[in-house]
Structures are given as C-alpha cells and as structure tokens.
Amino acid sequence: MPIEVDGKTLETDEEGYLVNLNDWVPGVAEVMAKEDDLELTQDHWDIINFLREYYEEYQIAPAVRVLTKAVGKRLGKEKGNSKYLYGLFPYGPGKQACRYAGLPKPTGCV
Structure with missing residues (x-):
C-alpha cells in the first residue's frame, strides 16, 4: 500500500516497509507515525x-x-532497555522503528 510523502507516492510492501530504501526522507517517519496515532518526539x-x-x-x-x-x-543505559524502547514504539521497537526509519524488517521479527 503506497504512502504519500511531500507530494510523492512511495511504494511499501504488505507490512508497510518502504520497497525502495532510497525513497526515505524524514517525512516518511512522520506519515507512518501519524497512521499509528503516534507523535514523534526528539x-x-x-x-x-x-x-x-x-x-x-x-x-x-x-x-x-x-x-x-x-x-x-x-545513548546511555537509561535508553538502552526494552521498557524505554517499547514506550516509544509500542508496536515493537525493532519492527515499528525500522519501518519509520525506512529500513527493511529486522531479521528475527515475526
């Protein structure tokens, strides 16, 4: 299902990951986060x-x-733990954060 970013249509696979990693711009993360009802912070x-x-x-x-x-x-011990990462990315820090970053699905993720 394609997503619309900055007036461009970008192709994604059936799980929402970018098909072409070179298509990534910060707006991709913003659009994907909005779809997940998530507001991106620093x-x-x-x-x-x-x-x-x-x-x-x-x-x-x-x-x-x-x-x-x-x-x-x-980034420090306080950020290097599952609780912190799942707090930021409730659908899974591996899968959700990688999708926002325009990366392929991490190996080992179901």
Whole structure:
C-alpha cells in the first residue's frame, strides 16, 4: 500500500516497509507515525537516526536485543532497555522503528 510523502507516492510492501530504501526522507517517519496515532518526539528521532546509522554501517536492521544493547552503548543505559524502547514504539521497537526509519524488517521479527 503506497504512502504519500511531500507530494510523492512511495511504494511499501504488505507490512508497510518502504520497497525502495532510497525513497526515505524524514517525512516518511512522520506519515507512518501519524497512521499509528503516534507523535514523534526528539527521543523517537534519536532512535530512528541511530537505526539509519546502524544500517548504513552494518547493512542490516538490528533485532531488538541487539538494538537495545547498541542504544545503551551509544545513548546511555537509561535508553538502552526494552521498557524505554517499547514506550516509544509500542508496536515493537525493532519492527515499528525500522519501518519509520525506512529500513527493511529486522531479521528475527515475526
């Protein structure tokens, strides 16, 4: 189902992930969050930007356990835990945050 971002129609797969990762712009996250009735804060953007950097470096979207550990190292212990991440992304920090970041679905996510 395509999404409309900044006047452009972007293709997504059946789970809502961007088909073409190069189509991502920050507006993608805004549109997807709005569909989920979620308002993005700086804390959300910290995780979204972290995921994009992680993907750029490793060419893979991290599973939740890896994400939690990596966020803890980079952003601090108080942010590197499941409770914090699920508070930001209630549909699952791996799946939902990666979708907002324009990344493929993390391996190991159902």
